[in-house]
Amino acid sequence: MKKRLIAAASGVALTPALVVVLAGTASAHGYVNAPPSRQAQCAKGTVQCGGVKYEPQSVEGPKGQRTCNGGNSAFAELNDDSKGWTATPVGTSATFTWTFTARHRTTNWEYYIGGTRIANVSGNNAQPPATVSHTVNLAGHTGRQKILAIWNVADTSNAFYACVDVQVG
Ligand SMILES: [Cu+2]
Numbered sequence: 001m002k003k004r005l006i007a008a009a010s011g012v013a014l015t016p017a018l019v020v021v022l023a024g025t026a027s028a029h030g031y032v033n034a035p036p037s038r039q040a041q042c043a044k045g046t047v048q049c050g051g052v053k054y055e056p057q058s059v060e061g062p063k064g065q066r067t068c069n070g071g072n073s074a075f076a077e078l079n080d081d082s083k084g085w086t087a088t089p090v091g092t093s094a095t096f097t098w099t100f101t102a103r104h105r106t107t108n109w110e111y112y113i114g115g116t117r118i119a120n121v122s123g124n125n126a127q128p129p130a131t132v133s134h135t136v137n138l139a140g141h142t143g144r145q146k147i148l149a150i151w152n153v154a155d156t157s158n159a160f161y162a163c164v165d166v167q168v169g
Pocket residue numbers: 026028029030102104
């Protein structure tokens with residue numbers, strides 16, 4: 001696993017005090033790559049972003065949070081709904097694919113719209129394969145939605161967070 005020295009800066013509404021340096025962070029974990037999550041759009045250059053573009057798999061924070069950045073101030077721009085994220089068209093269900101760069105044993109994966117949990121998939125406390133896909137029922141939701149996908153790992157106190165913008169219907 002590569003370790004990176006990253007200065008998260010520029011191009012976003014960060015005050016200088018929020019420009020942080022992440023030195024040798026544990027570098028590798030996972031994120032939703034399809035439909036492209038916000039951090040995946042950063043990594044692809046679909047949207048201009050700070051340091052998260054170098055490590056879309058690192059949006060990690062304590063379990064139980066409900067924000068796109070997982071409480072990680074270096075990645076606060078992921079919470080900005082006005083940043084021009086592309087919303088992927090989906091039907092009344094959508095399949096979400098995670099890419100794992102470190103395959104942590106898994107408690108579960110959760111999916112939320114607003115405050116409502118719309119799916120909960122057990123990880124059986126097992127190590128996942130390198131990619132995992134979940135088909136989530138979106139019945140009852142229409143139009144543009146922001147889905148928060150959460151990977152609750154079993155071997156640390158943290159979880160990984162990814163917001164996915166979709167257009168339902
Ligand atoms: Cu990890």
